[in-house]
Amino acid sequence: MKIITVANNKGGVGKTMQCYQLACHLAHKGHKVLAIDLDSQANLSSTFCVQIERTLIPEWLIGDVAFEDILVPSQGKGSLHQNISLIPASRHLANLSKLLIMSEGEIRKNAGRKERLLKKRLDLEIVRAKFEYIVIDTPPMLGDELIMSLVASNRILIPTQAQDYSIDGLEELMDTFEIIKETENPDLEFAIIPSMVNPRRKIEKQRMEELSQMFKITPAVRNLVQMQESISTKKPICAMGKKSNGHQDYEALWTYLEL
Numbered sequence: 001m002k003i004i005t006v007a008n009n010k011g012g013v014g015k016t017m018q019c020y021q022l023a024c025h026l027a028h029k030g031h032k033v034l035a036i037d038l039d040s041q042a043n044l045s046s047t048f049c050v051q052i053e054r055t056l057i058p059e060w061l062i063g064d065v066a067f068e069d070i071l072v073p074s075q076g077k078g079s080l081h082q083n084i085s086l087i088p089a090s091r092h093l094a095n096l097s098k099l100l101i102m103s104e105g106e107i108r109k110n111a112g113r114k115e116r117l118l119k120k121r122l123d124l125e126i127v128r129a130k131f132e133y134i135v136i137d138t139p140p141m142l143g144d145e146l147i148m149s150l151v152a153s154n155r156i157l158i159p160t161q162a163q164d165y166s167i168d169g170l171e172e173l174m175d176t177f178e179i180i181k182e183t184e185n186p187d188l189e190f191a192i193i194p195s196m197v198n199p200r201r202k203i204e205k206q207r208m209e210e211l212s213q214m215f216k217i218t219p220a221v222r223n224l225v226q227m228q229e230s231i232s233t234k235k236p237i238c239a240m241g242k243k244s245n246g247h248q249d250y251e252a253l254w255t256y257l258e259l
Helices: 015-028 041-045 057-061 079-083 091-103 104-110 114-130 144-152 163-185 202-214 225-233 245-258
Strands: 001-007 031-039 084-087 131-138 155-160 189-194
Touching: 001 015, 001 144, 015 031, 015 041, 015 079, 015 084, 015 131, 015 155, 015 225, 015 245, 031 041, 057 091, 057 114, 079 084, 091 104, 091 144, 114 144, 144 163, 155 163, 163 189, 189 202, 225 245
Parallel strands: 001 131, 001 155, 031 084, 031 131, 155 189
Antiparallel strands: none
């Protein structure tokens, strides 16, 4: 089982879009996929046509709710969605940090540290469900959700735009990555995905070159109309024509990542 977190501490960089496309790509190949939405905005959940009044993720993390009580099937159209299950989010997830503080004593007894809660739940319960891949969407901040995901994951995918503020924001995230790798998860790997790129713009082309000098980056995903259409129509790129630019971009990305 492989656990992949899609994360960036800056919003608007295509994080949820990449998470959705990845889960659908893996399901399209026949893999059994679990998508976990840890962002209180619940955009990944709604893209899979799932909307709930109140998420039970916090209660599941501290052991008060069973895995079966929070798991729902994707409601998207198409046969690939039969391979996708979802742990959905809602706006109530924004209270996670407060709930973890209130349960601090129980967390120490059962998991040692709150950063290990998600890993503990995945190790205990989800292996039995025989998922081949777990794909996690995280909020655009360095909070408990992101830290827990990094501790639990094999790989973190970091979408970033070829712009100054996005590149500057990578430094803090990479510092956090190094700390988690050193203290909690020595096998954690990362890949930086240039996302929503316009290669015709001179400034973005220059920033791409700078980014490639700082990090090893994947093939870029361009800022195409097809990407927005995919999310708005809830039709993944892998279900579109193979000759489309979007399909070609993602095939190059997944091939590079060996997914």
